[in-house]
Amino acid sequence: MTPPVTMRQIAERAEVSIGTVSHVINGTAKVREKLRLRVLEAIRSLGYQPSQLARGLRRNQTSMLGMIIPDITNPFFPAVVRGVEDVAYKRSYRIVLCNTDNDPSKEISYLNELRSYRPAGLLVIPAAESDIAAQLKSFAASGPPVVCIDRRPLGWKGDVVLVANEAGACNATRHLLRMGHRHLGVITGPMHLTNAEERLKGFRQALEEAKVAIEPEFVQEARFDRRSGYEAAMRLLRMLPRPTAIFACNDLMALGVFLAARELHIRCPEELSIIGFDNLDFAEFTAPALSTVHQPGYQLGATAARLLVERIDGREGAFQKIVLPTELKIRSSVVAPPQGTAPRKRASAR
């Protein structure tokens, strides 16, 4: 148990005062070159590293960034985290990662607890049903800067970086329309999530543009995970007539649609076209390869981190709302609807 080397030891070794050591470390005052070199040498030879704890206590701020996300296990988030980490690393910030499991209370408890570590800033991807705007607001007022990612909590007025959900969803839907589909199902995320809401809005907009009626029972809400996507798809696919195409508002739910279709012996894409949202890594490997809307996860994280760092560095000014573009990836899960409008026939056969 070698006790860690402290500044005092550096001072002794370099035969200077402890204050001088601090100055050369932080560049907070001019130090005679000779002394400076001695100090540096002492630091090197003793392998000294400043205690982040002591420093943080003194400065009332550490070089940690708190990051609160719903669930790292959701394949969309790792890229975001990585984007954050990469820019944070360059600025020598470290990430404390917290998974809320979409549990608002866990989110709040993490939030409060993180506080006691005096992080330099906070990045949060709000939980579904998150109700932390108030909490966050008080945080932002008396604590470190906060930027929200991907979803905007109700009532949140601070910095936020998002993705062009509405435009992306609209494009996806247009693609379906363009291929000839007129009976579109949609599986949305939790509707209190802004991104879910926006995607649905995009969907509706595309339908309106094309003057295609929206069939209310064809919009099903799920929870952005595979299971709920599967369940929603089952509901959709058992309807008569059923949709000839489904827009799943994320790729995980699209997987659920595949599953449901397989179970009901509905062939994709011949009998059912599917389009997703996210462009997760596996999208090009599903059978059929999933057409989807690419979402720049890494950029999302990187951008948010950059913005956060600017705030930490004291950048004032109006809150930013940065919206990153999406891109439609056309693969093979969307084709023209079956001939003879099969679903109609079935309906009349009923």
Add this chain to the structure above:
Amino acid sequence: MTPPVTMRQIAERAEVSIGTVSHVINGTAKVREKLRLRVLEAIRSLGYQPSQLARGLRRNQTSMLGMIIPDITNPFFPAVVRGVEDVAYKRSYRIVLCNTDNDPSKEISYLNELRSYRPAGLLVIPAAESDIAAQLKSFAASGPPVVCIDRRPLGWKGDVVLVANEAGACNATRHLLRMGHRHLGVITGPMHLTNAEERLKGFRQALEEAKVAIEPEFVQEARFDRRSGYEAAMRLLRMLPRPTAIFACNDLMALGVFLAARELHIRCPEELSIIGFDNLDFAEFTAPALSTVHQPGYQLGATAARLLVERIDGREGAFQKIVLPTELKIRSSVVAPPQGTAPRKRASAR
């Protein structure tokens, strides 16, 4: 900027000394019930939270766990991280996450830097080519406990939790053999990684058992990612005769094999059987669904975290080496080899 509430304020509010407050918080001495209640009430009403920084400085240890992994973006790792986080959370430890990108120098720098945060413990999934055994050893001697996960760095003698790589690989290979394959290709991970080595060993063992000759040019080394898997597969599939089945030592590389096969117009599984290792989420959605060896990522993390916490709590005793079992998942990417040993014919046609 409301300054955070400190212990002193609690003491004043409760009309006790600051020491007493500390005692009720930490249960470090008996406090008269009446005072205790007053203190608790003050804490509650002022929303007090102990400064982790001050506490850490004083105790020379925080309640953070450092976790060093190659890349959160590799879909095998999120589950591991989640496993860690869940058990850590229950014990009220927090995770600071570091991605090394398999860069040994980044790994070492993270390691040293984490030190200055006085984490209670360290979890590390060593980078490929990691050479941190020595570094880690000094760390373990004078610093917090460390447990390695998934891969054992060369020369590391401390705690480690692994997966039964050899047995898993052996089972996968046996499955190929059982289906009638006699010309097996294998795409390994970086051979300095213990897990890659063990999987290859399992592969060889199965061949020996079956008295099937191992064809040296059929074992190709790659880097556990999709691209290198693709490249290795291209090499393999251009050979004449080529293997009728390929064991990719992880699922990401198996994806690369799918890609290569598709590009060369080799149909899977009719002309080429593929088996992977990991059982990533997408494995059942590839075309064809990927047969693979399930690796308990979440358990890996959870187990390691539990072990680490025990060490933090002062559990002495011999270093542990915990090996978690794998499970063969049979799906549809493995079938009997093509009739008439097609590859042979091609070879003779040359």
Add this chain to the structure above:
DNA sequence: TTGTATGCGTTATCAG
């Protein structure tokens, strides 16, 4: 330019 001294918020020791 450099040294000294104080305090950041806790815990822990030691009297009372």
Add this chain to the structure above:
DNA sequence: CTGATAACGCATACAA
């Protein structure tokens, strides 16, 4: 049982 008080390692205001 409870209250002072001295560290913990560092940054900083101030003195020299």
